[in-house]
Amino acid sequence: MAEETRKLNILVLNCGSSSLKYQLINMEEKKVLAKGICERIGINDSQIKHTPIGKEAVIIKGDMPDHKNAVQYVIDALVSKEHGVIDSMDAINAVGHRIVHGGEEFASSTVITDEVIEAVKTCSDLAPLHNPANLIGIDACKQIMPNIPMVGVFDTAFHQTMPKKSYLYALPYAYYRKYKLRRYGFHGTSHKYVAYRAAEFLNRDIKDMKIVVCHLGNGASVCAVDGGKSVDTSMGLTPLEGLVMGTRSGDIDPAILQFLAEKENKTLEEVTSVLNKESGVLGISEISSDFRDLENAIAQGDKKAALTMNVFCYRVAKYVGAYAAAMNGIDAVVFTAGLGENNGAVRSEICSYLTFLGVNVDEEANKCRSIERDFSHEDARVRTLVIPTDEEMMIARETAKLL
Numbered sequence: 001m002a003e004e005t006r007k008l009n010i011l012v013l014n015c016g017s018s019s020l021k022y023q024l025i026n027m028e029e030k031k032v033l034a035k036g037i038c039e040r041i042g043i044n045d046s047q048i049k050h051t052p053i054g055k056e057a058v059i060i061k062g063d064m065p066d067h068k069n070a071v072q073y074v075i076d077a078l079v080s081k082e083h084g085v086i087d088s089m090d091a092i093n094a095v096g097h098r099i100v101h102g103g104e105e106f107a108s109s110t111v112i113t114d115e116v117i118e119a120v121k122t123c124s125d126l127a128p129l130h131n132p133a134n135l136i137g138i139d140a141c142k143q144i145m146p147n148i149p150m151v152g153v154f155d156t157a158f159h160q161t162m163p164k165k166s167y168l169y170a171l172p173y174a175y176y177r178k179y180k181l182r183r184y185g186f187h188g189t190s191h192k193y194v195a196y197r198a199a200e201f202l203n204r205d206i207k208d209m210k211i212v213v214c215h216l217g218n219g220a221s222v223c224a225v226d227g228g229k230s231v232d233t234s235m236g237l238t239p240l241e242g243l244v245m246g247t248r249s250g251d252i253d254p255a256i257l258q259f260l261a262e263k264e265n266k267t268l269e270e271v272t273s274v275l276n277k278e279s280g281v282l283g284i285s286e287i288s289s290d291f292r293d294l295e296n297a298i299a300q301g302d303k304k305a306a307l308t309m310n311v312f313c314y315r316v317a318k319y320v321g322a323y324a325a326a327m328n329g330i331d332a333v334v335f336t337a338g339l340g341e342n343n344g345a346v347r348s349e350i351c352s353y354l355t356f357l358g359v360n361v362d363e364e365a366n367k368c369r370s371i372e373r374d375f376s377h378e379d380a381r382v383r384t385l386v387i388p389t390d391e392e393m394m395i396a397r398e399t400a401k402l403l
């Protein structure tokens with residue numbers, strides 16, 4: 001154990017809306033010393049699935065009403081006598097943080113200073129489920145490891161290549177000029193990793209490929225990647241736009257805000273909170289924001305759970321169709337994140353709308369979970385793939401690059 005302290009160990013914290021993923025990576029040996037996921041934060045039955053290097057994963061049960069508790073569980077797990085991989089936090093040389101919204105200020109990764117923290121705070125309104133959680137992670141590390149350098153890697157960075165026709169809203173242009181009110185897009189670190197991995201997996205040059213990446217987790221977005229560059233994506237100024245998500249509505253008629261404010265006697269802030277926290281899969285199903293709960297309900301014949309899944313898949317398929325048009329063609333549809341990697345039924349239903357494009361699924365191959373797999377039928381004209389995302393490794397590389 002002591003030997004590891006002399007090497008460059010990077011801790012990566014990836015706060016999602018309902019999860020905290022982490023990896024402790026030794027960059028010299030390119031070795032993951034420990035990784036894990038705290039799941040269902042703030043929902044119920046929170047737990048951490050912790051995998052120390054060379055050992056079986058262990059499940060640590062705990063109360064995790066918010067991300068602060070989750071960060072503490074991660075740190076305890078890393079130094080624990082039983083399941084830990086380091087003696088103390090001194091063995092960590094740097095921390096890489098996922099930061100979801102960087103606004104117009106951050107087009108690339110940056111070393112975290114007090115000024116950066118203030119700038120990230122000012123973007124919190126634009127990513128209310130994420131930036132506050134990211135800041136909790138940063139703050140916890142500052143307290144526990146005050147002298148360890150930290151780097152922020154932004155979800156928005158990969159989408160900076162979008163052309164203006166993709167990111168401009170049809171609002172008075174003055175708002176773009178005044179406020180930089182535009183589409184930013186999120187999950188960029190994941191979309192980039194997955195698109196490049198997909199090209200490598202298919203033995204093709206990404207420069208010659210038109211790829212649609214479907215990042216389907218609790219937060220979900222679709223990205224059109226043309227020649228390795230993001231040219232459009234479904235999330236917008238905030239991570240509320242686009243697909244139906246765990247608790248987020250995705251696209252709705254903007255007139256609904258005023259309608260609901262009046263009918264339900266709510267402020268705009270309260271209505272926006274409903275769209276962020278009480279809508280989506282949770283809102284329609286009235287069961288849960290977690291697709292595993294939905295799958296169980298569907299298996300028991302719950303019609304509304306089945307309808308929720310139909311609404312979710314239909315929306316994803318419409319975006320894939322739109323992006324095939326945006327790129328004037330499509331070579332591959334790639335699925336990733338919690339659902340995209342694990343839920344074959346969701347992949348299958350989405351693909352069923354896309355046969356007109358040349359998508360043709362091998363249902364047997366589509367039974368895979370969490371492995372890289374081409375599940376296209378041999379007659380398919382468009383490849384369909386599962387590529388597990390690895391935002392943490394991307395964040396670790398960026399962190400090492402900046403330090």
Ligand SMILES: Nc1ncnc2c1ncn2[C@@H]1O[C@H](COP(=O)(O)OP(=O)(O)O)[C@@H](O)[C@H]1O
Nearest residue numbers: 016018019217218219290291292337338339342
């Ligand atoms: N092993 C699994 N089997 C089926 N569904 C899963 C599995 N793991 C995660 N999911 C689903 O993926 C979603 C969470 O995805 P994830 O990418 O972890 O979300 P986020 O990072 O946005 O918190 C949940 O709806 C969950 O039901």
Ligand SMILES: CC(=O)OP(=O)(O)O
Nearest residue numbers: 016017186217219239
């Ligand atoms: C941006 C976003 O929605 O992230 P996550 O899917 O991790 O919640």
Ligand SMILES: [Mg+2]
Nearest residue numbers: 016017217337
């Ligand atoms: Mg995520």
